[in-house]
Amino acid sequence: MGGMRAKRVVLLAMSGVRVKDAELLRLGMTLPGFVERGRVIAQLPSLGLLTIAAEAGGNRDYIYVEAGDDLGATIESVLDLRPDVVAISSLTARILDAYAIADALRSCGVTVFLGGLHASVMPDEAGEHADSVSVGEGEGTFRRMLEDFERGCLQPRYVGSTHDVRFTTSRAVPRFDLLEKSRYNRLTIQTSRGCPLDCVFCGASRLISRYKIKPIEQVRRELEVISSIWPEPFIELADDNTFVNKKWAQCLARLLAEFRVRWFTETDISIADDDALLETLAASGCVQLLVGLESANRSALRSVDRKGWKHRRWDDYFAAIAKVQGYGISVNGCFILGFDEDGPEVFEATRDFVTQSGLTEVQVTILTPFPGTALYRRLLSEDRLLKPVFWDECTLFDVTFRPAQMAPEELRNGFVWLLQQIYSPQASADRKTKLRRLMRSAVASRVQESGE
Numbered sequence: 001m002g003g004m005r006a007k008r009v010v011l012l013a014m015s016g017v018r019v020k021d022a023e024l025l026r027l028g029m030t031l032p033g034f035v036e037r038g039r040v041i042a043q044l045p046s047l048g049l050l051t052i053a054a055e056a057g058g059n060r061d062y063i064y065v066e067a068g069d070d071l072g073a074t075i076e077s078v079l080d081l082r083p084d085v086v087a088i089s090s091l092t093a094r095i096l097d098a099y100a101i102a103d104a105l106r107s108c109g110v111t112v113f114l115g116g117l118h119a120s121v122m123p124d125e126a127g128e129h130a131d132s133v134s135v136g137e138g139e140g141t142f143r144r145m146l147e148d149f150e151r152g153c154l155q156p157r158y159v160g161s162t163h164d165v166r167f168t169t170s171r172a173v174p175r176f177d178l179l180e181k182s183r184y185n186r187l188t189i190q191t192s193r194g195c196p197l198d199c200v201f202c203g204a205s206r207l208i209s210r211y212k213i214k215p216i217e218q219v220r221r222e223l224e225v226i227s228s229i230w231p232e233p234f235i236e237l238a239d240d241n242t243f244v245n246k247k248w249a250q251c252l253a254r255l256l257a258e259f260r261v262r263w264f265t266e267t268d269i270s271i272a273d274d275d276a277l278l279e280t281l282a283a284s285g286c287v288q289l290l291v292g293l294e295s296a297n298r299s300a301l302r303s304v305d306r307k308g309w310k311h312r313r314w315d316d317y318f319a320a321i322a323k324v325q326g327y328g329i330s331v332n333g334c335f336i337l338g339f340d341e342d343g344p345e346v347f348e349a350t351r352d353f354v355t356q357s358g359l360t361e362v363q364v365t366i367l368t369p370f371p372g373t374a375l376y377r378r379l380l381s382e383d384r385l386l387k388p389v390f391w392d393e394c395t396l397f398d399v400t401f402r403p404a405q406m407a408p409e410e411l412r413n414g415f416v417w418l419l420q421q422i423y424s425p426q427a428s429a430d431r432k433t434k435l436r437r438l439m440r441s442a443v444a445s446r447v448q449e450s451g452e
Helices: 022-027 036-042 047-056 071-080 092-107 117-121 123-127 142-151 216-229 246-258 269-273 275-284 309-326 346-357 374-381 408-422 425-451
Strands: 008-013 061-066 085-089 111-115 132-135 157-159 186-189 234-237 262-267 286-294 330-337 361-366
Touching (some): 008 071, 047 061, 061 071, 085 092, 092 111, 186 216, 216 246, 269 286, 275 286, 309 330, 309 425, 346 408, 361 408, 361 425
Parallel strands (some): 008 061, 085 111, 111 132, 262 286
């Protein structure tokens, strides 16, 4: 059977996460800092879609579109583009919206591809709403999907290679040129993928990839393209744990310093072990590190990762935070509530930990059993999930399971109380004041050292 040329391919990103809990939505309007990070994430473009478009190449017209909250308007805007193929990428929290859009587009005769983390771990479910599903890393599947579509032999499922354990310098630079220039001043690049710590709750890219790092020259090419389009971009590294390989990380930080960008990434507490790397980071424009501290309750960390690594590091947390921030780099400490070891006392303990640690930023979420994770499999086997399908509640702020030492409502109410404590106007202002003081002190130290 003959196919048709995919002259126009729409890349549809399902951006943003909407908290389901009505009270949390209201709190977001009044608590400084509570939704700031969520808004930043929602405004980031889909690096995955830009990447697969570059890898697929070909004489095709790729158009990047972000889905809004109004699904009807999104469907109409996509149909107005008269696409031959629509490729949709979505995280779990918006996958039901993605399915609704896909169903509507297919009813109008449009061929739909689905990919991303959720589709990769739930391919049978995704296949009910798509002509074809990409499982795993999209760089290895999207070109084949398009070519088979054009030959008239599109398969229902394509699986990316699990043997590619490294990035190569031959990879194409993501299609940043597809973005509307005036809409973005914060861009993402990925310098590493996966994480060796293997935390039971992690629903990030480790689900589709083993840990690997990108060659520095490849990162340079991507930064050069971004800098040619945006003169002073803020760069977010779309990494799960950037500084696992400290020697490579030194090279990365030096490269970022060449481009005079401000940047942010995620890592673990071992960053505090390397003074030389911290010095390079401070001079490179790194403004904040998001560090998964996970819990103020040490016992909760015992089974977080297979080797108990974070549990062993807990005693070092305060000193490590102080050390990193002493270099003028803000630490955004991340805490998760709802571990089996957590009772009602965890809320006050977390508030006290945040205050005593001197963190300049903090992120608090509710333990969430993302499909595909060890946590999901365990809670499912123990019959502790509140609903069989709760994907739109995988927001990190909604309770989706029965905790071991409190009722779901206790976890939810304690979480709300904690947010009111740590994101109050006074608490937020105190953290900002501390950050400004640390920055001034770090700058003064660097000036003094350069003078010597």
